[in-house]
Amino acid sequence: MILKPRLKEAKAIGYYLGKIIFGLSLTMLIPILFGLATREVNPALDFFVGMEISLLFGLILTKLCYTEQDLNWMQGMIVVSLSWIAAMVLGAIPLYLSRHYGSFLDTCFETMSGFTTTGLTLVQDLDHLSYTHNLWRHLGPFIGGQGIAIVALSFFVKGTSGAFKIYVGEAREEKLLPNVVHTSRFIWAISIAYLILGTLALGAVGIQIGMRPGNSFFHGACVFMAGFDTAGFAPQSQNILYYHSLLFEVVTIVIMILGALNFNFHYQVWAGNRKEALKNIETRAFFISVTLLFFITAIGLSKFGVYQKAIVLFRKGFFQLISGHTTTGYMTVYSQQFINEWGDLALFALICAMALGGCICSTAGGIKMLRIGIIFKALLEDIKRIILPEQAIVVQKFHHIKEIFLEDKQVRGALLITISYIVLYGLGAAIGIFFGYPFLNSLFESTSAAANVGLSCGVTSPGMPIALKITYIIQMWAGRLEFISIFTLIGFFVAAVKGKK
């Protein structure tokens, strides 16, 4: 029997949602200060408006729904789902006021793409966008990559045990430290340390390749934030092609790989456990998958004679494959070139890379390496069972931070999420086909949206059908939160309508 949710439950959801909106609104102070410092007054005003509206919503919700009750699992999941929708709408306000977007929906698409670290964009005339708005575009992935709700709660709410439910709701299962708030703060500490290093590295490369110093460090910070958080936004319309530099591409590849690795893995390496890199099931699966898929990409590219020189094929093919596999979405080719020139085999490998994605507990999207590793191990176990005598006891282990015995529960969980992703990729592709796009284009773009990649073959544009924009927004949202929070939200609404008092 489904029970209708009580007002008390709705109030707890509203209160925590208000807190999160409050926290999110304060992050707009960064572009405001930056805008004033760079004398971009009108863009700074856009953020004043955005911040005030967000504060107003946050204040009203926390006042109307005030409660001292902690969140239960269901409420935590619903808060997460709703907070991403709220962040999308409220974060879109300053961007919409920039007049670089065709509609408010386009701006919502952009912010959802940013917060979910996807990187598909509908911005128009990006090359004339203000530094302030551009900073916000790149700050979105940096905030969303760590998790919007957990960011707000770990900094603005003290001692909440409900924080763990929100942490899990934002598709994070592993705690680095015993306390989830400390874990979240540690993730922030790692990210900020890398931000400083990455900005310095990219800024130095920028100066070396002839950019103005101020511009090079601004680009460095933006490209780092969108690269480490596997979003793929860039300050210029040509994306990474703008820089025309091998060195810039190499540094970007390193940043993308760092971003796609598990934060727990970073923690182990920082703590001196460097052997983890060789033993961990995720890093092994990632290495094997990249090698195999690059091999297929290279065959595809050479078969169609896309690049005449082997070194050129490696530079373009490897960059795009890493960009797809880490679910970053940085591009050194124009989107139309994928379909017009790359050929079906290379595109197939790239779609597979996007679908598989990076590691769990990272900013990457897609099915993720741990699940692929677990499914593969389960397959091996079953093969062993068939080959070995019936009396033999088959035990399968894998290494992920520690030695873990493979259990059916883990395999079931991995398969369930994998199937959900495959269905999501397929549904988006079907809707793309319905609107008249060819099969391969539709599958490419749908996988890119649902796996939070951001590579585009040209389907994503301001002129695409509204329904397809909404489809991709839902795909980005569902893909980032890994379904459970969204299923819970749907269940909550069903209970509200059909439940008994």
Next chain:
Amino acid sequence: MRKVHGFLRKRISLRLTLFIVNSIVFFLALCLMRYATSPCYAQTISSTDLINHAREYDGKTVVYTGEVIGDIMKRGEFAWLNVNDGLNAIGIWTSLSQIKDLTATGGYKRIGDEVEVTGVFHRACPEHGGDLDIHAQALRKLAAGRRLQERLNIDEIRFVIILLGILGAVWILTLLGKK
């Protein structure tokens, strides 16, 4: 009679030689026209056209116009420009001597110089790691860039003040409510 014969033979052989020489010259000229230069597209081609039909234009001389955006990135005796024609931006590889006149690049506060580039288009430039680019043979500044004056948006300032007032009122109400 023999003299007449000899004279005619000489004239015929002279004409024949001239004809053969002329034919060879004409043939060579045709060959040179065909092979010495790649076909040149005299009309300006849009970036979308170049990207969508990259194989068709690969290695051909094209004319491309647009606004210089971002940075002019100097690399030794050469430089990279990124030129946006309103649809996409394309990288232009040019010698420093060709860009002496350029003064402004486009961004939020500036409209960049508008240039016309005549150069060889590469779908996947082997010299530059497979980038789609144009190697400029000639570069002409069509219009000078200009600084954009940012006018303060008074309506938005009013809106900010009104919102601030509402926010303050709600905040005071919440404080009163607590008491």
